[in-house]
Amino acid sequence: MVTGLIIRAMAEADRDAVGLIGFRAWQSSSAFEDTYLDPVVIERVRGEFEVFAKETTCDVVIAQVDGVTVGWGARAGEPDYISDIWVDPDYQGRGIGRNLVEHFLGEMRRSHISTAKISTHARNVYAIRAYERCGFRVIWQGKQWSETMKVELQKVRLEKAI
Known part of the structure; x- marks a missing residue:
């Protein structure tokens, strides 16, 4: 667990860090096969x-630790869906992702949403394990087209009653 962790709304000044951290976390993931990662896709x-x-x-x-932005999360799309959790590779494994998930679960509870949803690449075992520790369970696994990468990815969807 990280001491000094603060979770707050994104400000305009955070936008560059959000893009950089998201990309660094994506690039460091072991979930993707080498065939996906040609320079054009990257x-x-x-x-x-x-x-x-x-x-x-x-x-x-x-998510900030001692004033340094180390991760971020988003709810885009449906109100019951956590669309993004990204933690800088240098800070992964310290509970930051869990704190981001718990933040969104709290928002959903306050909005009287009964089920939370999240998804990730099926080979992203660290994220799946983290989500399961937050109480999510896998409800679907299959192929899904990635418009960004222009390939089919193996994905999992997870849900949690809240």
Whole structure:
């Protein structure tokens, strides 16, 4: 667990860090096969994180440790869906992702949402394990088209009653 962790709403000044951390966390994941990661795909994903960070109007929160942005999460799309949890690779495994998930679960409870949903790549065992520790369970596994990567990915969807 990290001491000094603060979770707060994203400010304009955070947008570059959001894009960078999202891309670094994605790039460090062992979930993707080498065939997915040609230079064109990598640059496309980097660009998508930059665009998301600059243009999003969804609910994005920042995780900071001692004033340094180390992760972020988002709820884009349906109100019961946590669309993004990204933690800088240098800070992974310290409970930051769990704190971001718990933040969104609290928001959903206050909005009287009864079930929370989240998804990830099926080979992202660290994220799946973290979500399961938060009380989520896998309800679906299958292929899903990634518009960003232009490939089919093995994905899992998880749910939790709240």
